[in-house]
Amino acid sequence: MKGSYHVGCYDGPNRRSLSLRTDNYELACQRYAGGLKKLLQRIRDQQAKPQEKLSWLPDEVEQIKRDYEAAAEQIGWGFDPVEMAEQAAGRRSKQDPETGDLLDPAIKRLAEQIAGIEQVTWEDLRTNAEKIRKRKTGKPYTPGWHRNLTTLLKTVDFKPQGLTAERIARWLDEQEAKGMDSVTLKNRASALQGLIERAITSGYKRELAPNPFKQVDFGISKTKQEQRNYYCPTEEDYRKLFLEVLPEQPERIAVGLELMCWTGVRVSGLPYHSQSTEMGWLDVPDVPGTKGGGRVPVPTMLWNRGRDLKISVRALNKALKQVHPKLCNHGLRSGFKMLSRKAGIDSQLGEALLMHKLQGLESVYGGKIFPDDALEAGAKRVWAELEKVLIQGQ
Known part of the structure; x- marks a missing residue:
């Protein structure tokens, strides 16, 4: 509806909005609380979805960005990053009729990268960790490592960027409430900590320092760890x-x-x-x-x-x-x-x-x-x- 009122809030660096479907000020005020509640729930639902895998490797993204800059310079008046992302993907993305957000997550992410909006994901850190491992050992991570990490990331509803110790502590409490034992929880938190640490120490994403996982105590006692050791036959x-x-x-x-x-x-x-x-x-x-x-x-x-x-x-x-x-x-x-x-x-x-x-x-x-x-x-x-x-x- 043209000229209608919207309710809005920020999801990290992104501003989200939801139409109140009216151009009447008094009616918009009445709908504001319910609209905000609906918008916040929508954001939580989106964050809870498994994170998308990388569609383009970092080198490919850099080449697309260079192509975009060359096209923008040639055209003169600029070139929409969304159009460039759609060209690279070979398809168009639908838009949310209320918020205008792109509904194709891969195209949306590529458009953000082209525009210079960096949104680091766990998949980015996985790719970096694999690169560092190959450099050090000459070998990639095993399929089992990747399977375990994929399973772990399905439980993670936050991104590495802007992560706080408070959010990590809340996640630990949430997983424990769902029945996860402390040994598994410690191993999973250590895996995430390792991904961030490699991103920092390798120079890939130094802005993630200091590592927020180092500010959270998720360790367990030696006695607790030994309870999970494999049974040794007598x-x-x-x-x-x-x-x-x-x-x-x-x-x-x-x-x-x-x-x-x-x-x-x-x-x-x-x-x-x-x-x-x-x-x-x-x-x-x-x-x-x-x-x-x-x-x-x-x-x-x-x-x-x-x-x-x-x-x-x-x-x-x-x-x-x-x-x-x-x-x-x-x-x-x-x-x-x-x-x-x-x-x-x-x-x-x-x-x-x-x-x-x-x-x-x-x-x-x-x-x-x-x-x-x-x-x-x-x-x-x-x-x-x-x-x-x-x-x-x-």
Whole structure:
């Protein structure tokens, strides 16, 4: 309605408005409170929606901005950033009939970037963090990292820019009220803190300093953290697994469980058992999902078993629950570490047998820290400890 009254407020740097659908002053005054309430609710609903993924990479945006500046200079009277954004997208965006806002979020965001209105999003920070990681390690983040971050961002209804400690504290309270435990909450807050910290220290967005997450205490006690540690099998658990549970399992499940017991390998490394060609060794390639891969010794009798089978990864946890309700795949890695300590082997060697990357040592000495004969000698001492445990039950 031409000349009608509107109610308005600011959403960060953006002014939002809602038509009161009247040009009568007295009627507009009567509708003001209800209109403002409706507008604020609309803003909250929009903020609660999952954030859009980047449609254009930073380099592409810079090129579009240069094209816009060249076009504006050629035309003389200027060029609408919205038109430029629509040209780049190859489509037009509808507008909200009441507020005039663009309804296509990707085009709206690009138009803001062209016009010089910077609105940093978590996806921007994700892209920057990935770039920094590739620069430092030569590798991108794993698909699992991206999945976890995407899940986290669905719970976040605020942007990095203008973020305050008070808003973070309120978000923590909101998530806790929804049933999220303090350990998960701490991990998620740490992930967001890390994204902002990389943006600051890399020089990408120094204006985000100081990091507001550093002003909020979301830490937990060591006791609380240990409650979430993976259950470590006891000697009785090992005996029950080998003497009662494994004999009842199909070979494709039994081989997978025994590989994890004797080598401590991650479940992601099991599919490479059939692909390893050197007898007595499990070679896990450095590909996404294997956390850098590695190479560990395998008892010869076990290495020859199940090489023509596809290990049933999903069924492993189900079998372990027959041993103890808290025991899971990763718990067998904890068990292997316990056995390595009982064997008295070097702690760094124990980490190498678990395919943990010894970055501190590798950066100093280069190459593999432990040769194959050292790995084999250490593994045999761990195997001897497991054999002692199993013999005691006979």
